[in-house]
Amino acid sequence: MKAIIYTSNTGSTAEYAQLLGKELNLPVHSLQQAKNKVPAGSEIIYLGWIMAGGIKGYKEAAKLYKVRAVCGVGMGQTGTQLKEIRDKNVIPKRIPLFTLQGNFDVKKLHGAYRFMMNVMVKIAGKGLANKTDRTPEEDDMLDMMVNGGKRVSLQNLKAVTEWYKSLN
Ligand SMILES: Cc1cc2nc3c(=O)[nH]c(=O)nc-3n(C[C@H](O)[C@H](O)[C@H](O)COP(=O)(O)O)c2cc1C
Known part of the structure; x- marks a missing residue:
């Protein structure tokens, strides 16, 4: 595996990417930075925030790189919405998909979002x-919506780190 590449809006996905990078000992880049740093065709793990069921940046990442696993970061609980997200984003069965609960705070959003x-x-x-x-x-969802919430944790990445370790 060459790198972890991510797209984040308010920072949760970036946080998960950094945590995962430390756990797996892999370099971490945003999709924008990666274009200059990670050669096309490299094997990567992709993380993107979920917007209306779509994983931001996944299509672009899949065109540029060999995506070996995808993590969608949303406000739903970790490990839920897997079928819906896989179908909506047309992620092939051979690519493992994980969902991770991120942070949510309306005050951190701008414009249309x-x-x-x-x-x-x-x-x-x-x-x-x-x-x-x-x-x-x-x-939990209601509490997130009304009060905002921070749900990024290393614990939520357990399934991803276990999958990665099972490769070797
Ligand atoms: C416009 C918009 C649409 C969203 N749609 C979804 C969604 O369909 N499912 C979901 O679980 N979370 C959804 N969310 C919540 C974000 O995915 C969540 O807050 C995530 O932690 C954001 O990641 P980030 O901090 O890296 O930007 C949405 C957020 C916004 C702003």
Whole structure:
């Protein structure tokens, strides 16, 4: 494996990429930087933040590099939404996919993203707030939406590090 390459908006995906780089002893670059530093065709692990189900930068990364694993960083819990994300992003079965829960804070967003999430928080947040039989996952999601939340942790990368170690 040559490198870890990522695309982040508010920093969670960058944090995960750095944590993973330390764990696996691999260099870490944003997709923008990588274009000058990591030769096309190299084997990489790609991490991108999730926007409306899409993993930002994945298509571009897959054109440039041999993507050996993908991590999508979103506000949903780690290890959930795997089928939806795989289908939506057309990630082939042979490529392992992981989802990681990142941070969420409307105040850190700008422009269209802030507008979109304000609408989402109003609509989905209201729906969840009015629900009387919320699951623990839904409680967590509501808390993230209303209060913001920081969920980046090394623990969430466990499945990714285990997969990597199983290669050798
Ligand atoms: C416009 C917008 C759309 C989003 N859509 C999703 C989504 O479909 N699923 C999800 O789990 N998280 C979604 N999120 C939450 C982000 O993926 C989450 O906050 C993530 O931690 C952001 O990563 P970053 O800090 O690297 O930018 C969305 C966020 C924004 C701003």
